[in-house]
Amino acid sequence: MPVELINPEGLPTPGNYAQIGLATGTRTAYISGQVARDADDNTVGTGDLAAQVEQALTNLNIAVTAVGGTFADIAKVTVYVVDWTPDKMDAINAGALRAAERLGIDPVRPATLVGVPALAEPDLLVEIEAVAVLA
Numbered sequence: 001m002p003v004e005l006i007n008p009e010g011l012p013t014p015g016n017y018a019q020i021g022l023a024t025g026t027r028t029a030y031i032s033g034q035v036a037r038d039a040d041d042n043t044v045g046t047g048d049l050a051a052q053v054e055q056a057l058t059n060l061n062i063a064v065t066a067v068g069g070t071f072a073d074i075a076k077v078t079v080y081v082v083d084w085t086p087d088k089m090d091a092i093n094a095g096a097l098r099a100a101e102r103l104g105i106d107p108v109r110p111a112t113l114v115g116v117p118a119l120a121e122p123d124l125l126v127e128i129e130a131v132a133v134l135a
Helices: 049-066 086-103
Strands: 003-006 020-023 028-034 074-082 111-116 126-133
Touching: 028 049, 028 074, 049 074, 049 086, 049 126, 074 086
Parallel strands: 074 111
Antiparallel strands: 003 020, 020 028, 028 126, 074 126
């Protein structure tokens, strides 16, 4: 099945992967893990897990919108958190609530949270990937 690779405006354009893989025909979008980077590839919220969650969800919203969907079309997210401990859940929830208020979205989705020792770069605390099903 053909897959259209998309790097939408508003997100960094990576050299070694695509931000979105849109499966044509089934209208399922596989959105690469989003981190706390703005469109200019600057880190947002260094050392602040809540701020990084808010930016990662903002980036997911940009990505799903770029393929004609809305945040409501996101069917599943996987959240990777560096050095996970249960006390970090308050910061994750705070960042999600801030994103929800600012973007007018409901961030609650089927989700998997995975604790990891590190992400691709040392300033990143969280990465969120998603699968969206589009009409």
